[in-house]
Amino acid sequence: MKLNELTITEAREGLKNKKFSSSELTRACLEQIEKHDAKINAFITVCKKQAIEQAKEADKLLSNGAMEQWSNLPLLGIPIALKDLYSTKDIKTTAGSKVLKDYSPVYDATVVKKLKDAGAVIIGKTNLDAWAHGSSGENSDFGPTKNPWNQEYVPGGSSSGSAAALAADMYLAATGTDTGGSIRLPASFCNLVGLKPTYGRVSRYGIIAMASSLDSIGHLAKTVEDSALLLNITAGNDVFDATTPKKPVPDYQKGLQKGIKELKIGIPKEYLQTGLDEKVKENFEDTKRILSRLGANLIEVSLPHTEYAIACYYIIQPAEVSSNLERYDGIRFGNDRSFFTDEAKRRIMLGTFTLSAGYYEAYYKKAMQVRTLIKKDFEDAFVKVDALIAPVSPTPSWKLGEKVDDPLKMYLSDVFTVTANLAGIPALAVPSGFINGLPVGIQILGPQFSEELLFQVGFAYEQATEWYKRKAILNL
Amino acid sequence: MNKTKYQPVIGLEVHVELKTKSKMFCGCSAQYFGKEPNTHVCPVCLGLPGALPVPNNKAMEWCVMIGLALNCKIPLVSKFDRKNYFYPDLPKGYQISQYDEPIARNGSLKLKIKNEKLKNNLEKTIRIRRVHLEEDTAKLIHQFGNQKSKIKNQKYEEFSLIDFNRSGVPLVEIVSEPDFESALEVVEYLKKLQQIVRYLDVSNADMEKGEMRLEPNISLREISNVKFQIINYKVEVKNINSFRFVEKAIDYELKRQEELLKREETPVQETRGWDENKQKTISQRSKEEAHDYRYFPEPDIPPVHWTGNQISNIKNQIEELPSEKLERFKKEYGLNDYDAEILTRDKTTADYFEEAVKIGAGHMIAPKQIANVVINKKIDISSTLPAHLITQIASSKQTATLSDEALEKIITQIVDENPKAVEDYKKGKSNALMFLVGQVIRKYPKKIDAGGLRERMEKMLQ
Numbered sequence: 001m002k003l004n005e006l007t008i009t010e011a012r013e014g015l016k017n018k019k020f021s022s023s024e025l026t027r028a029c030l031e032q033i034e035k036h037d038a039k040i041n042a043f044i045t046v047c048k049k050q051a052i053e054q055a056k057e058a059d060k061l062l063s064n065g066a067m068e069q070w071s072n073l074p075l076l077g078i079p080i081a082l083k084d085l086y087s088t089k090d091i092k093t094t095a096g097s098k099v100l101k102d103y104s105p106v107y108d109a110t111v112v113k114k115l116k117d118a119g120a121v122i123i124g125k126t127n128l129d130a131w132a133h134g135s136s137g138e139n140s141d142f143g144p145t146k147n148p149w150n151q152e153y154v155p156g157g158s159s160s161g162s163a164a165a166l167a168a169d170m171y172l173a174a175t176g177t178d179t180g181g182s183i184r185l186p187a188s189f190c191n192l193v194g195l196k197p198t199y200g201r202v203s204r205y206g207i208i209a210m211a212s213s214l215d216s217i218g219h220l221a222k223t224v225e226d227s228a229l230l231l232n233i234t235a236g237n238d239v240f241d242a243t244t245p246k247k248p249v250p251d252y253q254k255g256l257q258k259g260i261k262e263l264k265i266g267i268p269k270e271y272l273q274t275g276l277d278e279k280v281k282e283n284f285e286d287t288k289r290i291l292s293r294l295g296a297n298l299i300e301v302s303l304p305h306t307e308y309a310i311a312c313y314y315i316i317q318p319a320e321v322s323s324n325l326e327r328y329d330g331i332r333f334g335n336d337r338s339f340f341t342d343e344a345k346r347r348i349m350l351g352t353f354t355l356s357a358g359y360y361e362a363y364y365k366k367a368m369q370v371r372t373l374i375k376k377d378f379e380d381a382f383v384k385v386d387a388l389i390a391p392v393s394p395t396p397s398w399k400l401g402e403k404v405d406d407p408l409k410m411y412l413s414d415v416f417t418v419t420a421n422l423a424g425i426p427a428l429a430v431p432s433g434f435i436n437g438l439p440v441g442i443q444i445l446g447p448q449f450s451e452e453l454l455f456q457v458g459f460a461y462e463q464a465t466e467w468y469k470r471k472a473i474l475n476l
Numbered sequence: 477m478n479k480t481k482y483q484p485v486i487g488l489e490v491h492v493e494l495k496t497k498s499k500m501f502c503g504c505s506a507q508y509f510g511k512e513p514n515t516h517v518c519p520v521c522l523g524l525p526g527a528l529p530v531p532n533n534k535a536m537e538w539c540v541m542i543g544l545a546l547n548c549k550i551p552l553v554s555k556f557d558r559k560n561y562f563y564p565d566l567p568k569g570y571q572i573s574q575y576d577e578p579i580a581r582n583g584s585l586k587l588k589i590k591n592e593k594l595k596n597n598l599e600k601t602i603r604i605r606r607v608h609l610e611e612d613t614a615k616l617i618h619q620f621g622n623q624k625s626k627i628k629n630q631k632y633e634e635f636s637l638i639d640f641n642r643s644g645v646p647l648v649e650i651v652s653e654p655d656f657e658s659a660l661e662v663v664e665y666l667k668k669l670q671q672i673v674r675y676l677d678v679s680n681a682d683m684e685k686g687e688m689r690l691e692p693n694i695s696l697r698e699i700s701n702v703k704f705q706i707i708n709y710k711v712e713v714k715n716i717n718s719f720r721f722v723e724k725a726i727d728y729e730l731k732r733q734e735e736l737l738k739r740e741e742t743p744v745q746e747t748r749g750w751d752e753n754k755q756k757t758i759s760q761r762s763k764e765e766a767h768d769y770r771y772f773p774e775p776d777i778p779p780v781h782w783t784g785n786q787i788s789n790i791k792n793q794i795e796e797l798p799s800e801k802l803e804r805f806k807k808e809y810g811l812n813d814y815d816a817e818i819l820t821r822d823k824t825t826a827d828y829f830e831e832a833v834k835i836g837a838g839h840m841i842a843p844k845q846i847a848n849v850v851i852n853k854k855i856d857i858s859s860t861l862p863a864h865l866i867t868q869i870a871s872s873k874q875t876a877t878l879s880d881e882a883l884e885k886i887i888t889q890i891v892d893e894n895p896k897a898v899e900d901y902k903k904g905k906s907n908a909l910m911f912l913v914g915q916v917i918r919k920y921p922k923k924i925d926a927g928g929l930r931e932r933m934e935k936m937l938q
Contacts, residue, residue, distance in 0.1 A: 074697070085526075087526045095525070100525070103525070105525070106518050106524070107518065107524075203528070204526075204528060205528050206526045206527070208526050209526065211775075212775035239530065240530060241528050242529070242776060242777050242778060243777075322560075322770075323560055323570055323770070326560060326562065327523045328525075329562070332524075333524070333525075356768055357768045360770075360772070361770075460627065
């Protein structure tokens with residue numbers, strides 16, 4: 001096995017036992033990038049020089065016997081990438097938009113600081129739909145990202161680069177953001193584990209905002225174990241983000257092996273009605289069988305307001321987008337407003353309209369009321385069951401260009417994911433197999449701050465299926 | 477021309493800058509006055525991508541305190557909202573303010589309005605609609621002519637510079653109901669408000685430094701039998717930076733609007749500015765150009781929840797307010813309204829006076845006498861210690877009391893010699909009394925305390 005194909009847990013073991021150095025590991029990743037990224041287009045910026053420097057630093061610590069610090073440096077020497085919404089001091093941060101083509105932040109996002117403090121090697125900044133507006137990665141002003149499993153297909157968005165490059169083994173993990181499914185969708189389209197934490201569990205400070213009441217800061221990893229390790233680092237109260245509660249952070253890796261015997265897992269019936277691809281439905285039936293075999297009690301539940309979720313989401317999200325994008329005026333940094341492209345303009349117009357005097361009550365306010373009902377649906381369900389499972393997407397990945405002219409069709413690919421954002425609950429996407437050679441995934445949803453439970457279910461399912469062991473074959 | 481009579485209907489929005497150490501939503505120093513431009517800034521107050529606001533607890537407590545001092549109700553839940561509009565001094569494209577759930581609401585402030593004709597004071601209560609918290613904008617500095625432009629291919633250019641030091645400084649907005657009927661009432665209210673925030677020690681409220689800003693809205697209503705007549709326009713005047721200008725601007729507006737109404741025209745609903753050079757208000761923005769601020773709840777800041785305990789703790793921190801102090805001074809020290817008002821105008825003077833009274837008690841010096849000296853002799857309280865003042869008074873008192881009989885004699889003589897002045901004084905000319913006092917001092921061979929003498933003659937002539 002090549003070094004760049006390792007999981008974080010495996011690489012840590014190798015570094016600890018001096019089987020290889022961080023420099024070797026980092027170089028293997030950089031070589032993979034050089035070999036394949038011209039086609040995949042997963043990176044906006046590759047930080048080659050800095051990465052090599054950071055790897056050398058890590059090796060110095062390792063050879064100086066930093067083993068006593070080992071538990072404080074869970075990412076020591078591990079190459080990871082950041083979605084290009086994460087502010088990185090002195091490293092270009094574009095949000096996938098030409099508006100910020102040459103913008104270099106003066107500060108690191110809180111999560112970036114935490115990852116660096118944990119010893120991570122930052123290998124680069126990944127491509128995304130501009131401003132995270134999109135489900136396919138095609139809205140990037142820096143060109144679309146391709147799916148490593150089939151380069152004619154989209155990798156899912158908006159954390160498109162983070163997912164595609166990880167599936168192509170260009171690093172060991174990457175950060176993402178999930179406002180309506182932007183981590184879970186690409187995770188499922190690329191055979192990866194994607195975590196959308198509880199709203200407020202991870203600090204948003206320094207991460208370019210899309211829709212502030214929905215934005216969740218998560219990550220993509222190869223395995224559930226790696227995902228839990230990353231959340232151990234990123235979670236917690238931040239004095240720079242007033243929406244992060246002072247809730248203690250548990251050790252998310254601790255309960256992985258508990259199994260799911262006797263757990264009550266709900267199946268929301270509304271998710272299996274209209275618009276679900278037949279093959280995805282079959283795949284989901286397989287998942288249910290596996291979970292039953294592992295000892296879980298599957299119970300059908302109802303989330304009656306599901307049908308209003310997309311409409312509700314597409315009022316609240318553009319409203320907040322229209323306000324959040326106001327600062328990009330070209331006065332203090334970045335280019336002027338003529339650099340905004342279609343999707344951002346569409347959302348600015350939608351949001352400006354729905355917040356206008358005379359329309360606010362009919363749109364934004366009404367949507368906020370529906371949001372409360374959707375939240376209550378979940379609260380009611382979690383009285384009956386411990387967690388819920390559902391497909392991440394109603395279809396597998398689609399061909400590049402297939403939906404670009406039909407924004408509504410594109411929006412509907414988020415029909416199963418936006419609900420978790422509206423309710424502020426956590427969701428973990430885990431690979432569930434393949435349809436015509438393209439990966440699909442399921443998501444596990446739980447009450448707020450139930451990430452431990454999600455990892456526990458995800459790990460049991462992953463160990464039973466081992467889809468993560470399958471690798472995309474990249475042709476040169 | 478019709479001969480209808482009109483009654484002014486005036487409301488006020490007052491912005492007061494709090495003197496917290498740090499800004500409203502970040503850790504930058506809020507003490508920006510006179511500092512080098514753009515040195516008190518960070519990603520938050522510059523509105524950089526990804527930066528988030530975290531509310532300043534002190535500022536929130538102080539806003540509650542102002543609300544309580546203005547007899548407001550403090551709802552246990554309050555929230556911040558975004559007020560969206562574009563202007564170069566607003567880095568985020570929106571101002572974080574409060575829309576429908578302000579920190580405080582439904583208060584009142586009692587005024588004493590001097591009535592020139594009746595020569596007395598009328599009490600009037602101004603209702604306060606709301607008190608809320610928001611952030612200040614950056615400061616624009618407009619440069620004209622002969623400046624080298626940094627814009628390519630343009631040698632000289634008129635341009636504006638932005639200083640973000642003020643961006644994000646906490647502002648409290650106090651909105652009154654349209655209860656004022658004259659510029660005089662407005663000025664009285666403003667003085668009172670300034671005095672209160674200074675007493676609370678939450679703002680310096682220095683007009684010249686822009687720490688207190690005023691925006692009257694002015695309309696005229698027909699005086700008629702109809703009790704609730706609808707007024708269909710409102711003129712707001714902005715950019716007023718002194719109490720004198722607010723008075724002039726209101727008087728100007730009232731006249732301008734009356735003239736329009738008498739010609740049976742309705743004044744335009746608009747925002748106007750006071751131009752001190754031209755001595756008039758000038759139209760700035762009409763109703764059609766008014767902003768739609770697209771208010772919505774600020775998602776980056778959770779709603780504020782107060783407990784009853786927190787509110788009463790803040791209430792307990794409020795020391796004696798000016799109106800209470802004034803009443804106490806009158807009662808406790810036997811001062812008249814006039815003296816008590818002057819002594820309580822600012823807290824430093826009031827404290828000085830009380831300190832002097834305490835020391836004076838040991839020297840058998842009456843509070844009234846101390847009040848006279850502090851007020852009439854215009855004592856520089858920053859350089860004269862209260863104890864020192866008492867020594868001064870004690871020595872002058874000695875010289876006067878030693879020859880009390882002689883003094884009595886001289887006073888009687890002067891009063892007898894000047895019947896015209898005595899008569900004038902009784903008619904209300906206070907100058908006449910000062911003339912008589914002057915005559916006595918001239919006749920009296922030793923140094924004498926003029927204040928004490930005046931008081932004595934006042935009593936005698938009553």
